[in-house]
Structures are given as C-alpha cells and as structure tokens.
Amino acid sequence: EVVMTQSPATLSVSPGERHTLSCRASQSVSSNLAWYQQKPGQAPRLLIYGASTRATGIPARFSGSGSGTEFTLTISSLQSEDFAVYYCQQYNDWPLTFGGGTKVEIK
C-alpha cells in the first residue's frame, strides 16, 4: 500500500503567520491527493482535492500544490479557527491511505 508521511508532526505557530505542511507518498500518486482539516470531536473537513483544487467553501488562504510523491498545503495567514490537525490522503491506489497528520497548535 502507499504510505503517506506528513511532516512536521506538530507545528507551533502564531496567528497571522504563513506556514507550509508537507506530505510525501512512498510512490507516485499523480495528483490524486486530498487534504483534510479535523478539529477535536469533529469529522474531517475536505480542504483540497486533486492536489490543488479547493473544495467548496474553503477560504483562499488554503492552497495545495505538488504531484507525484511530494505535496504541500500552505495556509497563508493562520486564523484562530485554523488550529487543528491536518491529514493528507491519496486516492491513486487501493487501499486509500492517510498520513499520520500534522497538528497545528498555537505558539
């Protein structure tokens, strides 16, 4: 199965800062990659699919890039509501697989 590795595991940031989260696939997944945001006690929320297409209603401060094995999610100016865990997920091959997550916390 395709192993997804996210880094860093935890990111301590201040509101208003710009930060980039990374996701690496153990083999090429083309552009078949999604990003999700999950807050405690809630279901995941789709942010990005197709590596770079924002889902409906997602603010423009979220952007995704990459293809093949290297992907990034950039949050241009972190808002208080953005503190959460972020997961990448590939859907190029079965089984669908997720990364271990990056927790974005307040510094």
Add this chain to the structure above:
Amino acid sequence: QITLKESGPTLVKPTQTLTLTCTFSGFSLSTSAVAVAWFRQPPGKALEWLALVYWDDDKRYRPSLKSRLTITKDTSKNQVVLTMPNMDPVDTGTYFCAHRVAYHGSGSFDYWGQGTLVTVSS
C-alpha cells in the same frame, strides 16, 4: 443539502459482530459516480479507510481487513451498512461514513457523518 449519520452500538464485546448503519440524505446511491465509504479513527490516531460501495454496487475493501468487512447498500432506504465480525479491543475507535466527491475517478470525500464511537470491551 447532503447529510450522513452513523448509528449502531457504542459498546460491543470481544468476538461480537459490529453492525453500523449510515443513513444519508441529499443524494441517491443509484446515481452514476456516487459512492459512500466507511472510515475509522482509533482514539488519538490517524484516519483509516475501511470500505467503499459505488452506485453500481461495486465494492472495495481494505485488504488487511477484507475477510472481516462487508459493506452493503439499500438504495430505497438511503442507507449503507458495514458489518465487522470478531471485534477486538484494537477495533475501538470512532467510525465515520462519508460521501465521495461525485466524479468518476474521485477518491476524496466532501461530506462526512458526525462519527460514532465504538468501544470494544468485555
């Protein structure tokens, strides 16, 4: 407006069978390109995909759990059911169902249920 909601037992004993129902509205599982999947998340851990059923009744399962998973759909009731026999404490976690972004070849999920916490304990 698309909504999904999981239902089922919150506590199961080891070796028992878990049956979870996902009841949805706002879409039909008889429409081309539609699919619904099940996921789970152990406490404090990452998401794990379990199974998926397509509008045409094609199905996919997580290979490591394939012998234990069965996913079925009831289009008339707008439900998807997941059964998982021989439950073990390591199967404890929150179980989610989700709607696949509706285009052929998609594998991301845009609408999710709230999740249901299942604890496996004697």
